[in-house]
Amino acid sequence: MIFKRRVGTLSVYLLLAAFAFAFLVPVAMMLFGSFKPDDQVLVQAARSGSLLPAEFGWFNYRDVFARVPFTRYLFNSAFISVCIVAGGLLVNSLAAYAFARLQWPGRDWLLLVVIALMIIPLEAIAVPLFYEVTLLGWRDTYWVQIIPFIANAFSIYLFYTFFLGLPRELEEAARIDGAGPWRIFFRIVAPNAKPVFATVAILSFLTQWGALLWPLMVTHSEAVRPLPLGIATFYSLPPLQWGDIFAFGVMMVTPVLLIFVLFQRWFVQGVATTGVKG
Template sequence: MNATLPRLVFTYLLLLLCTLVFFGPILFMLVGSLKPDDQVLADAASLAALWPREAGLDNYHSVFERVPFASYLASSLLINGLIVGLGLLVNALAGYALARLRWWGRETMLAVVVAILVIPFEAIAIPLFYQLSALSWRDDHLVQAIPFVANPLAIYLFYSFFLGLPRALEEAARVDGAGVLRTFFSIVIPNSKAAFASVAIVTFLFHWGMYLWPLLMTTSESVRPLPLGIASFHTLPPLAWGDILAFGVLMVLPVLVVFVVFQRWFVAGVASTGIKG
């Protein structure tokens, strides 16, 4: 007992230190967004950076006055909504076909899905850009969403989850005359809510901050998502760090809300789909 207590104290102190290191930049961004602009960098080298001497919402008002933030937010929500919504349907069907159906080339297709996981998007961004430009498909919301609907990671996660589902309910549905699609929508989906929630959150978190593809494919401000919005906002004169930090808080807030609301589903989904780390 006496030997265990110091080790336990050391462990918790180490975890607390790690928490402060990772939470520090977020706290600095939040506190800086509430400060007058002349105090943001002036206090950066001291602990005063983590506590505002004068707090207010002027920086947030300035963001909405200087740029069409509501348009950026609506574009990001629409693009990510399409990616997540269509992706859940497409990737779940693909994962189910790989896990449950028997068809020629299934093992090869599964190997291809796993192999694609190691290819970064940056490696295919330019060829994809030229391909879609040749089709004159640019500068709208759909071109920012459709290429990411089919996701190899989501397919593999659904595949892994469906392998672990008991076959008894599906076999009973087949005996009652249900086809593959009816079995999938009536039996499989209601028993896979945790997997769907987990994949939806992971997909949303990954694509919310995507910058390269919108930068390549868009020119109009009306279809510009938040990552491009904050990049262009950073270059607008005058350079006001309080406004930039306020923009950052507004950009991160939807992600935090989604994660907090669906945290229980995410944890259950992580456990059920076998994600480690």
């Protein structure tokens, strides 16, 4: 019996280890490859199976800074992502609150539209959207990369479901205490909805950080282009140097990792309902 259970546990762990290995290998390859001379990046890994660099150096990183304006790309990506995340948290949470709690004509119908919008991918509307921003004269700016992505159906939906689960009495108590809808939202609802704010922030940040198609369509100068377009230039900029690409990749992923570590405490915190019974 005990033996059987142990074998069961062992096989589960082996399976998990195999998955973890499969997921970690590309990341490890990127990390170690970024410190290897170009000729060793692929060759050595394939030949000896060893990931660790034979000779270690920062040369690929220096190369990246020499070949492309990395800091510019980094700033652009950070600026665009932060604007979208900050604006998105405000706009989408307010919209969701209106859907979840306020009474207004057409509310249920519009909510259906929002839910339906979730299934439309950017690729499907990229061309009409492109015409629209061209008409507005927004091409090759920050705004063209920010404004279309602030309002987001999926974020609204996430906020909406969370707000529905918040105890209504908290808001009623605040109403009786004399707070209006804005105050109720900012002083009572938002502070008790940290987990969903964190979730939406992480999800939308990740999406924007990796965005490639839209910036490629609407920007052409390096002054406003984000990191994914930066890394893409390496593929068209001969000679093809994998070490540089890996170094760029490491520098592109690190901020995301940091953000995730920073927010994950809230991410896993769960629903805060401690003020209400129990």
